[in-house]
């Protein structure tokens with residue numbers, strides 16, 4: 134019985150890179166984490182210890198910093214495309230380059246309606262991300278976001294589910310709906326205005342979450358995906374991860390008080406884990 138190498142990839146993960154872009158009257162500050170993964174003809178590296186086709190992961194890391202100087206000037210999607218093409222076009226042994234970029238957002242400070250020129254606040258959990266893959270067939274761009282905390286205080290129900298001998302959950306027509314949203318959407322093209330498209334999709338995600346009369350997280354997930362696909366023909370489909378972050382009404386009856394859906398205990402674990410992809414037929 135023969136043994137051989139199966140699917141494999143190698144690269145550098147979590148290359149953290151910050152950049153000051155100095156304009157005459159203000160600075161921009163960007164902070165990203167880049168991961169590079171290469172697939173290709175690396176069999177003899179594994180089976181014979183032959184490194185002649187191996188571009189070291191240390192070199193990959195250095196390339197990311199060096200190219201950032203000239204080429205990280207706009208979106209992570211555009212920088213990722215440049216990186217993917219750079220690695221792919223110079224290395225015939227590579228069949229697939231995957232670049233994943235996560236951006237940590239810094240918000241410019243503002244005082245009395247005036248934007249500060251060089252001071253920022255951080256702290257939001259929300260991160261924007263992009264995934265670029267390049268093969269001989271061309272490049273593919275997916276955009277997305279992660280760790281986006283969302284909560285609404287009404288317009289969320291959960292009723293008429295299966296009840297068996299282990300069901301104790303009470304039906305509710307008015308609960309808190311909270312999630313930490315992760316979304317990924319592949320685009321049909323690589324020459325988009327990635328900034329405007331991203332902002333439009335993010336706004337639709339928020340607006341649909343806020344406006345939807347939810348019967349479940351599942352229904353809200355689908356409504357968000359459907360609306361994004363209806364409004365953006367350049368989006369192929371969208372995958373959403375929406376954990377159900379439970380806020381459970383606290384029992385005040387034990388103190389002779391009513392809880393009119395006002396006092397809750399947020400529980401971290403266990404949590405509902407709702408995932409889904411909305412696609413075009």
Ligand SMILES: O=c1[nH]c(=O)c2[nH]c(=O)[nH]c2[nH]1
Nearest residue numbers: 291302348349350351377405
């Ligand atoms: O929106 C929800 N979907 C579920 O599948 C579920 N299950 C549960 O216990 N609570 C909820 N809420």
